[in-house]
Amino acid sequence: MANKKNWKFSTKAIHVGNEADTESGSVSPPIHLTSTFKQDAVGKTRGFDYSRVSNPTRQRLEKNLAALDNAKHAICYSTGMAATTALFQLFDAGDHILISRNTYGGTYRMAMNVLQRQGMEFEWIDTRDPVNVEKHIRPNTKLVHVETPTNPLLELCNLEATSVICKKAGVYLSVDNSFMSPYGQRPLDLGVDVVMQSSTKSLSGHSDILGGVLTTNDDDLDERLRFLLKATGAVPSPFDNWILLRSTKTLGLRYQKSTDNAAELATWLCKQKGLDRVLYPGLNSHPQHEIAVKQQRSPSGDVIFGHMISIDIGSIDARDRFLERLEVFTLAESLGGVESLVCVPYNMTHAAIPVDVKLEMGITETLIRLSIGIEDVADLKDDLQNALGN
Ligand SMILES: Cc1ncc(COP(=O)(O)O)c(C=O)c1O
Numbered sequence: 320m321a322n323k324k325n326w327k328f329s330t331k332a333i334h335v336g337n338e339a340d341t342e343s344g345s346v347s348p349p350i351h352l353t354s355t356f357k358q359d360a361v362g363k364t365r366g367f368d369y370s371r372v373s374n375p376t377r378q379r380l381e382k383n384l385a386a387l388d389n390a391k392h393a394i395c396y397s398t399g400m401a402a403t404t405a406l407f408q409l410f411d412a413g414d415h416i417l418i419s420r421n422t423y424g425g426t427y428r429m430a431m432n433v434l435q436r437q438g439m440e441f442e443w444i445d446t447r448d449p450v451n452v453e454k455h456i457r458p459n460t461k462l463v464h465v466e467t468p469t470n471p472l473l474e475l476c477n478l479e480a481t482s483v484i485c486k487k488a489g490v491y492l493s494v495d496n497s498f499m500s501p502y503g504q505r506p507l508d509l510g511v512d513v514v515m516q517s518s519t520k521s522l523s524g525h526s527d528i529l530g531g532v533l534t535t536n537d538d539d540l541d542e543r544l545r546f547l548l549k550a551t552g553a554v555p556s557p558f559d560n561w562i563l564l565r566s567t568k569t570l571g572l573r574y575q576k577s578t579d580n581a582a583e584l585a586t587w588l589c590k591q592k593g594l595d596r597v598l599y600p601g602l603n604s605h606p607q608h609e610i611a612v613k614q615q616r617s618p619s620g621d622v623i624f625g626h627m628i629s630i631d632i633g634s635i636d637a638r639d640r641f642l643e644r645l646e647v648f649t650l651a652e653s654l655g656g657v658e659s660l661v662c663v664p665y666n667m668t669h670a671a672i673p674v675d676v677k678l679e680m681g682i683t684e685t686l687i688r689l690s691i692g693i694e695d696v697a698d699l700k701d702d703l704q705n706a707l708g709n
Contacts, residue, residue, distance in 0.1 A: 352558065409543055456490060591704070635684055648660065
């Protein structure tokens with residue numbers, strides 16, 4: 320039998336965790352819709368006792384997601400926010416956490432309104448320059464949590480350089496990799512300690528479930544995170560686990576197609592009238608294009624710029640006209656689905672962030688975020704052209 324360790328990305332996505340059922344031989348694995356498990360005698364289980372602790376469908380999914388990130392461990396949650404909360408709950412009152420300044424608005428809401436109230440300290444900094452990260456590390460700093468590319472300004476963090484700084488300071492480094500997925504970026508290979516993903520996005524890819532996952536190679540972190548999950552209970556349902564296990568089989572195909580579409584559209588958008596800014600890591604005009612080339616790579620080594628584009632349309636009237644005219648793109652929060660979505664981060668995904676903080680970062684009322692799907696690119700182009708009125 321071929322050595323599974325040498326399997327390439329899509330072979331792992333399709334086979335790891337998807338082994339045929341040993342009882343019936345069903346090729347598609349069963350869903351274990353059960354809360355509890357029969358014990359053969361007191362304390363004598365067959366590996367499972369209660370589904371909050373573990374469940375065979377979740378165990379299959381965790382094997383699959385760990386393999387995709389080249390990780391030893393994966394721990395699955397009911398949502399991406401539950402995963403980020405668990406990650407931060409590894410630390411205590413008085414501990415200090417540094418976070419990229421324009422992360423997903425929900426991360427800001429949870430940190431500032433929940434955990435900060437309980438005594439943890441959070442500081443939002445520009446993580447584009449590793450030296451700036453180093454400058455902000457204090458004696459009580461325990462974690463640096465970055466997004467790269469950030470949401471929605473698509474700022475990048477040099478993961479290898481930042482991980483060297485964190486290791487030297489004895490601080491953990493974690494990455495929200497929801498925008499890239501393991502197909503486009505595998506941060507553990509670049510020295511990062513924990514990868515967080517909202518599996519609601521590209522991992523599931525059909526806008527039909529919520530989920531979150533943390534992956535790590537650190538046995539101690541894995542043990543502490545599993546204890547926290549058992550203690551606090553934000554586990555995903557067996558049904559959602561099964562849907563996600565099925566969805567990752569096509570992650571490579573979906574991510575490649577959406578990224579190809581986005582690259583073509585970003586270049587085309589730069590030539591359109593009426594746009595003040597086009598932000599996309601694949602453009603030579605992106606100030607950190609070279610970092611994208613270095614660290615955003617498909618499993619076979621090709622450069623992957625991702626499926627997210629942000630544009631600034633200049634005025635609220637123009638914004639509303641654009642949104643009204645779109646027919647293929649749907650106005651909705653979220654990203655990473657097969658269908659193209661559009662949103663206004665200022666009012667939608669980043670509503671929880673104070674206005675002055677948003678404006679200082681450049682998240683204006685006229686900034687529009689596009690999540691490019693896998694439709695035919697000609698139709699997407701027509702839709703955008705029609706909406707722009709060009
Ligand atoms: C980058 C990023 N991280 C985390 C989350 C939170 O994930 P969830 O909605 O699954 O809780 C989101 C949601 O939009 C996101 O865009």
